Amino acid sequence: MIEIKDSYEEMNPEEREDALFREIMKKTLDYEIAEAYKGIEEIERRGEQIVPDGADERILRAIREQQTESGGEPEYLPQTTSRHVRKLRPLKYLMTASVAVCMTIAVSISALAMSPDLRNMLWSVFTTTNEKATDFKLSYSENEESLASETSTELTDFEVSWLPQGFELINNTNFPDNYIAYKFSDKNDNTIEISRMTGDNSVLSIDTEDAVISEANINGQHATISENLDEAGKNQIIITWADKNDGTFYEVAAHGVSESEVLRVANNITDKEN
């Protein structure tokens, strides 16, 4: 018989129900446990194991790892997806995603810092309203729809047949879908970067704050020259133009190089032959 506390009769109806069912559930579970042990004996009598091979080690390792990782997710995961893992997964995914985003931002910042051309290209997309920049409408005289179709093709690589004395290639960025760039430098850290990008955006914005703007003709294309001083006090020249034939932008950005030399570089850019 189940023992009910002496105070049972003094309880209110709900307390009595609780006490009664607490005992009922205990007794029921005791019966189930006894039945379970009978089942275990039967299984072991057949020479089988109730606990799968290796389960002890895996589970105990999971417990230890969970503790040592201050409540983190155990390394061991059974073959199937357990519910607690599903509960913990979102947090881990969130952390992983955060790390990935941070790394992406860091890499992007590094790329931008290393490549003024790329920086300019992004500015052309995002800072067209910046008062310190000038937007250049590189319009195509006849049919902009045909331009759109042309710009969806892969960029053709290019080469430059003349460079000022002492300049050597130090970096090449090649994203055939939208951006190709070469960077050259001399022993005095003067640099020339030549980039070619798709004309998906028909407005290109370059930094013209305190700059002297002039115009030029590069291989038959109308070009804009922006000239000012960079942060290091060197002469900075940026020549920008659109190639009406294939709907791409060109930009030559030079630091510490004379205007005539930069123009000569620009005029010696040609498609690379396969």
Add this chain to the structure above:
Amino acid sequence: MTQAEKRLSDEELVESIYREHCKLMFAVARKYTRNDSICEDIVQDCLVKLMQRPDELRDKDEQTAARYVAAMVKNAAVNRAEHQRVVNSHTVPLRKEDDSRSMDRYDETELTLDERVIALDDARLLYEALRHLPDSDRMLLEGKYILDMTDEELALQLNCGTNSVRMKLTRARRRAKDKILALSAGGD
């Protein structure tokens, strides 16, 4: 006791519970699935939960611990077997007026002392009676009376509002009584 020492003690406690009751845990899990991997999942799931509240089993006698882990495994196994779908199918949003009306009926159907004696006399009968209860009722009763879960924890498990837990518990107890009395009468 430092936090690290306490955690180590918790780990040792959970390990000792597992070592003591691992066969029982797997045996109970096997009642719900023959898949060893799933059984292992269920057991591990229970231990992870236990590590979140290790003090529940601290200083408990062996039989109480056995009941507790058995109930946990059953709970986890049912949860795993599409528990959510089952619970949802048995869950009906309740308004407060329903609650009070049902409480009146609860008083009317209170077990008499004789009925209680009959009900408690045969463990197998109790087991058979409760075995045929809906999963949600059994989980609720075991959660309340074996696992000592709070209303908030029960509500989370049953996917219902905290205010509905008391009503559900009342109904579960009434259904359990009906089953017990029906089986008792049939057995006479």
